[in-house]
Amino acid sequence: MRTHELVLGWIERQFSDGKLLLGGRLPAERALAEQLQVSRTSVREAIRILEAMGVVRAGVGSGKDAGTVVIAEPATALGAALRLHTATRHLPVADIVETRVLLESWAVSRARPESPALAEAAELLDGMDAGPGTEEFLALDVRFHLALSEAAGNVVVSAMMASLREAIEGYAAELTKNLPDWDATAGRLRAEHRAILDAVNTGDGGKAARLVAAHIEGYYREAGVAASG
Amino acid sequence: MRTHELVLGWIERQFSDGKLLLGGRLPAERALAEQLQVSRTSVREAIRILEAMGVVRAGVGSGKDAGTVVIAEPATALGAALRLHTATRHLPVADIVETRVLLESWAVSRARPESPALAEAAELLDGMDAGPGTEEFLALDVRFHLALSEAAGNVVVSAMMASLREAIEGYAAELTKNLPDWDATAGRLRAEHRAILDAVNTGDGGKAARLVAAHIEGYYREAGVAASG
DNA sequence: CTATTCCATGTGGTCGGACCACATCAAGTA
């Protein structure tokens, strides 16, 4: 077993044993290296992996926000992984879109009308009505769909949703250039968003699921991506 | 931007540009370091991340299987990420089980009866009938469910299924100890597997989805995990 | 006494060089 994997195992055990909590800090690289009797190089390689996994964040300097602190951003890892494998062309974009439809349909069908995430979603729609530019509109769109998925209360599904979105973010931005009339599309998307949110708020999960599926598939179809779902 | 991120970006661009294909090899660490005018340390940190993401595999020695070769194992990355975040107690096991039910239900409902994965699934069931030990039984069970999900033909869903399974693998193994009568449970699981596969083979996706959901939820409920789905 | 400046300290980030273990392959040898 390689040395950095040993370090990784030690740190993971600290997590499992509850000795390392969210917001906590890992020992300094030099200290950890001495403690585990390995080189700082190996410690650093382990930390790089944890960082890529969205488990820690390394910060230079001193005081607050310095050192290597424990965070919880699973979507970071999932997104990076999906993005890389998409780059190698071994994750078809169509499959990603299909998965997104699957997860998001489930999420809205399970969303609880009293969830505070829905209030945030409503505010985001107001922002999209205020006539932002294309880039700003897409940013709000991302946050809207994320808020919707959070209303279902399953953090795994939310994280996967966010990562799927991140994986094809650059791709989706390109798609807008394929659209014949962005203003018309934006108007349609806004109306569909309202309809989805209304269905969720009135507790009609089935209708919300159908609407969101049609919403996502319609967009990618219009932009020229064949979503088999 | 940190140096290893620069290296990471360069390699990712090679992927995007199609200059680095599956089975291909990265330049040697020392060569890449000189080419990009960075230290070997930074190159290695970038490779560590790619390795964690299931994009490359580093092999020592010489000749075939040596050097850093491009692979495509997205489930590795997703599984490691979910496992780590589960260790930090920020991904509830119940959410993972619920997500698994969601994905697998969809997969069997969409499975194509002519898929070769279903033939493999049938063989695995024969193996489980041959009376293996608990550990072997669980290993076959993992592969059976994975084969089922592959029959839907969506690699993203399959990868996520595999990673969810991996994330709670150790956890699930512990659960068997909670079961009052393993032989009885194993017998029930075998019968349920047959029923699920039959439903898929006869094209009754809806029935298969219901059966697989009940199958998974029933198991975890019996083992003492509250699966809200 | 107060406010400012400055430096000691500790953090991660980067670098170059050295050596090791390993696997292959070619040259040399029996």
Next chain:
DNA sequence: TACTTGATGTGGTCCGACCACATGGAATAG
């Protein structure tokens, strides 16, 4: 021909040094 041996090239590990950065306290000017 068959075996042995060494050269070569790969990743794995370690060390020591230096840098950039952020903080906080000490020294200093007012």
